[in-house]
Amino acid sequence: MTGKLRTGKLSRLLLARRGGASWHWTDVASYAYLALGVLLMFGPVAWLALSSFKTPAALLEFPPSLLPMAQSEVSVQGYPQPLPLFRVTMEDGSVRELAQVRRVGIVAQMVDPKEPGQTIRVPADRRTPVRHMALAVENYTDPLTQFDFLRFLRNSLVVTVVATIITLVINSMAAYALSIYEFRGKSLAMLGVIGTLMIPITIILAPVYLVVTKLGFVDSLWAVILPGAATPTGVFLLRQYMLTIPRDLIEAARMDKASEWRIYARIVMPLSMPALAVLAIFSVMWRWNEFLWPLAVLTKTEVHTLPIALNAFQGELQTQWHYLLAMTVVTLLPVALVFAFLQRFITSGIANTGMK
Amino acid sequence: MAGLELRGIRKDYGATAVLKGIDLSIADGEFVVFVGPSGCGKSTLLRVIAGLETVTAGDIHIDGTEVTRLAASDRGLAMVFQSYALYPHMTVHQNMSFALENMGIAKAEISARVDRAARMLRLTDYLQRKPAALSGGQRQRVAIGRAIVRDPKIFLFDEPLSNLDAELRVATRKELAALHAEIGGTMIYVTHDQVEAMTLADRIVVLNGGRIEQIGTPLDLYNRPANLFVAGFIGSPRMNLLPTELVKGEAAGTAATLGIRPEHVEPCQEAEADLTVRIELVEQLGGETFLYTTGPNDVPLTIRCDGQSRLARGDVLPVRFSRDHLHRFDAAGLACRPEPLLARSPS
Amino acid sequence: MTDTIRSHGAPARGPSAAAAVTTGSANALMRLTDPPMRAVQRLIGALRMPYVFLLPNLVFFGLFVFLPIGINIVFSVTGGTALFPSERPYVGAEHYARLLDCGSYLEAASCREDLFWRGVGNTLTFTVFQMVAMVLFSLVTALVLNRPIRGRGFFRAVYFFPVLLSPVVVALIWKWILQRDGLLNAVLTTAGGEKILFFVDPGWAMFWAVFVSVWAHMGFYTLILLAGLQAIPRDVYEAAEMDGTRPWRVFHRITLPLLWPNLLVVLVLVLIRSVQVFDEVFVLTGGGPGTATMMVVQYIYTTAFANQVQNFGLAGAASVLLGAVLFVLTLIQLFLTRRRAS
Structure with a gap:
């Protein structure tokens, strides 16, 4: 592979480009093919590995996120379950982090974790979930016991x-x-x-x-x-x-x-x-x-x-x-x-x- | 240590007969060399003795016990192979102790024997090395050491020097001779090199085409070859062989061929010449000179002269044969002798 | 050996004990095994020792290959649901007749054992497509890898590593990507397309069965072809260059003929493995939708084991037929390999 080769036109076409010589289209094609190959051969396995660290909820998301992410949750006084956290763009243009109590149709009932008494109604399309990287290690540990x-x-x-x-x-x-x-x-x-x-x-x-x-x-x-x-x-x-x-x-x-x-x-x-x-x-x-x-x-x-x-x-x-x-x-x-x-x-x- | 006796050994590979009836007796402590051209069956004979080949007919006795049907591992012989056949994955020490372990000898005893052999062969510093890390000569000595530690009944050598360069071959030849003098075992040695045969052997067995041509001490063979084959095979340069009618006064006898060694041909006055030859090539070796000449009918004749010579290609030279050293062979190629001197027959 | 196995109540304990023994030093093992083997040699003679060395393997071959072949033939001509041949009534060629009873061999539905013929049809489809795709992709990949590209070792490894994966793992990886809400559908919808239910559509299911098999095994064939390419002497190319040969002609007149023996071996190997395909496809599609990707081997497996009525006779007859096909293919392979070697 490293041996010195004569830089004939044909061997350049057939065998490789040599240092200094300009890139022939076959070189570009070769590397493109190999790059595609890496994506196609490694990609699925990488995807499997990434997915295996996702929580069940994250696995159900569509379209799926690349990295194992989970929606952040907060405990809010007065609510028994932790509530999912969203970033909401308010009507006045300001952005607040609110916890969602429930969603009815296109309207979501939100609550500010700092002021749990007051429910805020916002259109569902004005909010995006607050997410963080979360490795669901329990995917690996649970099967051991279960x-x-x-x-x-x-x-x-x-x-x-x-x-x-x-x-x-x-x-x-x-x-x-x-x-x-x-x-x-x-x-x-x-x-x-x-x-x-x-x-x-x-x-x-x-x-x-x-x-x-x-x-x-x-x-x-x-x-x-x-x-x-x-x-x-x-x-x-x-x-x-x-x-x-x-x-x-x-x-x-x-x-x-x-x-x-x-x-x-x-x-x-x-x-x-x-x-x-x-x-x-x-x-x-x-x-x-x-x-x-x-x-x-x-x-x-x-x-x-x-x-x-x-x-x-x-x-x-x-x-x-x-x-x-x-x-x-x-x-x-x-x-x-x-x-x-x-x-x-x-x-x-x-x-x-x-x-x- | 032990003597060996072969009776009527035949070996066929399918339709080809490789050994055609070998009778031979070797005395305890003797150094016997099998010599012959390639394909003469000498290696096969050695392998038959070793037990690596079965015989088609005949039997083999070691120390009076028949071993013909015994496997190689049960005959108690040791062999040095042409390729040395060192176990590449074992150290020198392991190579030499392998056989002893197989025999179930105690560890301490094994170490003692290996050390002794290693000292004898100057291998002490290399005991922990693997064969790949040794020179050709060292490997050769390990192969010999592997045989020595065994203290075998008979040592078998299959062209052990053929993989060494010329200088090392001479040195190792001397060491082998010294070794035999020191441990004194029965040794059977196969070679195609007649110099090795002449220098090492107590007795030489000349083989050709699966038969024994002659058995005798080196000088026996040299001085009294029993037939044309032995005459031509032993001695370097080869013995000159001439049709009888070329030499004056010889045509009368029963002999068909005359043999004269190069050193027994001497330049002389034209009057007393047996033959007049023309010089084709002069080889000056300093201490001696070889003249390659042709006589009548383009018969080649080699002459060896002591010292240096002023003769040159194209010179014409009258030569005379020393009558005492003239060998006469009949039409069948057998030596003509007053009382036929056959190979010293066994037993 | 049998005794030690039987004496263990929990079967798993036997192997681990055996493993412990082998981890002991080779010397100890030698001391243990040499005396009995030496005794055997003394008893029968060194010349008969090869039989002793052959014995274990022949016992295994006999028990698990030769005997079963015989039993299989017996199965195929006997009926009933019993496993032991002696309890099975002789039915002659009934199973074969049932398998081969077709209105038209081109129409699986017209056959009495239509599932078998669907399996045959699917296997044929699979085999044809897989052979073309496998040879094409591994040839192109081998040609690309044969150029002195940077990091060739890495790329070769990339294409090769799926070969080592368990078929179950391979199938699960792709099942996860191809499912309704999987990665591929996410890419499709982002690109403005519609979600496709790959395993509900027979055409797509077969496509992915072929695709996944090629994905998993092309690295192996690429290696064989690459070895063939690298065995072509460089000076042949240099001579062609001196003659001013055009690149396509070099490929056509030099590379392809010199690679042909390897290519043939690859073709036959792919063929033999395709005919026996089961694992990946079974886990990926389960043979579905319906019977759209059910292969012959799956038919045999289900008939013998998974169905409520285990029909060993029918499965045996189908096996014998499949075996005959494989026998011919393997003979061809051996012939080709031998010719390549000489």
């Missing part, structure tokens, strides 16, 4: 961590066998792995459900963890990498009296770390986001994972967007963090393997 949100979070964590560990262990073992050894039935095993590549869980939902039932895993987290633990993608990814480990190292270890298991654990695994890391990230991503299968197999609320809980909420809590948005942010956050730290690693891993 909906057992922590349990879903924990379920998701357990599923993600345990499934990823099992995936790494058994897939690396299979990849090791398929990359280091020559044995009878090897091509058959490879064929089996390729075969499973073509069978997404989507089309065998019911029978897998039956198997899981038979094994006694229904409504336990194992029902989500186990079926996807052996992934052909993982086996391929690791095998491709292990094939690049010099055979000499394996033979040296054999001469060093290492058992085959020890060669796997002490030589091949440490040397496959980059590929294992890529698979680990993929697995975390798959498991954290997995939806259809858990939806089918986890019927009891206490074993719901985050995506399932979110989906259930959006059915039940149609009016409670404030909780739903906050929980969505929490679901999104770990992935966003992982991405922020490992972005380069993930993108190059995907570019090199062509899988996700």
Whole structure:
């Protein structure tokens, strides 16, 4: 990217503008496209995050305000509830801050908080609400107590961590066998792995459900963890990498009296770390986001994972967007963090393997 | 430490026979070098001994015990690989102790052995480094150290010096010789470099096309090559090979080919010349001079002279062969000898 | 393993215990696992060890892929509501006949199982539009990102990060923006337009289903195409420049042919994933309005699980049909990938 390029006319058109050269229209178009992309890709997530801090009242506003704002309220003597505060332009042109008692049609009954005895009637279009920035943190804290949100979070964590560990262990073992050894039935095993590549869980939902039932895993987290633990993608990814480990190292270890298991654990695994890391990230991503299968197999609320809980909420809590948005942010956050730290690693891993 | 015996070893890869029946016996403490051109099966033979390859036929005995079916890890041999095969994720210390851990040896004992080997190989300062942070020569020494700590029955070396530059190769060769003198283990060493073979070996095994051409001490092979292949392979520059009829007084015998080493050809008076040659190239090395010449029918002849020479390209030179050093080979390429001197046969 | 799982009354406790074990040092794990594995090796010999290494994965594949495929086929030819194959009466090709019984295949309403055909129709519509949009946008984005622009890493990340998001999260983000009083309608009314009820209008619902899928996944395909673009040697362009080739011709005659293998892979991958689409669309529209965005997979899911009568037979037959389509598509993909590799 920083390499010096010849400033030919064509390469300027095709590749970039060079320092000092004037902007070609394609440069302008490129940056415009990218700017639009940033707005379109980041905007919705930013909007979600901003919205998640709004109070229910602020969420109902139309048109919505950009930042989480809430209308200021004052307690006025003689009124049991706090009253909303408005800035009112009076007939004489002066501006006063009044609390609204009620609104009838186009007329609002207001009261000056300093003189609570006297009601003032003003046309509704002469007043604007007094607002302040208000972060509705309770959107995040309430679900913890009200909906057992922590349990879903924990379920998701357990599923993600345990499934990823099992995936790494058994897939690396299979990849090791398929990359280091020559044995009878090897091509058959490879064929089996390729075969499973073509069978997404989507089309065998019911029978897998039956198997899981038979094994006694229904409504336990194992029902989500186990079926996807052996992934052909993982086996391929690791095998491709292990094939690049010099055979000499394996033979040296054999001469060093290492058992085959020890060669796997002490030589091949440490040397496959980059590929294992890529698979680990993929697995975390798959498991954290997995939806259809858990939806089918986890019927009891206490074993719901985050995506399932979110989906259930959006059915039940149609009016409670404030909780739903906050929980969505929490679901999104770990992935966003992982991405922020490992972005380069993930993108190059995907570019090199062509899988996700 | 132990002796080794190979009986009728054959190894086929599909339809290709790589080893075509190898019989060999190696005594305890011996330094044996397998030498031959690439593809001759020398590395395969070493890997068969190591247990990294299975045999198609034949059997292998170490110290009188048959090990043919034993896995590499159970034969108790140590191997130094051409690529060194150091574990890149382990430090030098871990590389050397890995085998000992596998054998379940106590930690203290492991440390003691690694330290001893490291001292011997001047690696003490590098024990905490990873292989990537070492020079080629240091890596080579770690690979040897990894074998030494094991105190194996037999050391196997697979072209261990081929990745070093010329100077380091000579130095390490000397160290290897010293090492063998010091620890005295049985060592089997594979190389394509005949200088390594000549300088290191107690006995050399010359392999060609999956068969043993000759077994013997370095000078045996040099002085009494059993056939044309060994004659041409051992010695540098190569032995001159001439059709018998070119040399006066030799045509009468059974020999079809005459062999004469470059140092046994000497310029002489025209009258006593065996051959008259024309000089094509003169290589002045200071201490010695090589003359590359052609004789009748454009037969090439290399001559080695001590010291420096005033001869030049295009000069015509009468030469004479030292009769004591003339090698005679029959039409089948085997050496003609009064009493056929075969390879010193095993046992 | 099964025993430890069963012995736990609360299923969640098992995994956390397992996690604790793995966080222990690798050495301890080695000491624990090496002796038994060594014993196994002594018992069967080093040459048979690969079977031991393959075993766990094959057990998993067998239990959760190969066995279910078999059961699925059994489901598809048996009837009743029972889950266990032995309790299900054999009905032959009845389910297949029911699925394929149509007056006209172009008219879903004329079919006996009209919901299935609506699903097929919707999936086809979705697939066609999504393929065009996905390839177009990821190609343009890859081309733009391949220019040496400032901050390329940042922009690449911007386009890529939705790929990592849960489909549920993606759907909720957009549902929030597209709702009646949402951000988009606010922008529309400010610009002088009318509010649009996006999820009440079938056309809009399908549009947004496609849009959201492209939004969520285009980063992935952009990466594949970008990798392909960057693999084109720079000197090819320089040679073209020396020959005085015009920019459009360079794209047409050099970039596109050299990128073609990657483009093909992207096309087939998009196709395979489109045919299976479910998550985002299901959460975003619930398949509605009516059945306007109900996909085949949703049909299978509802038939097997969500309906009051769980019809595993019908769902199984539909799965087998979908599986056959996917099988062919995957074969094409493998063929293309292999050709790209060689």
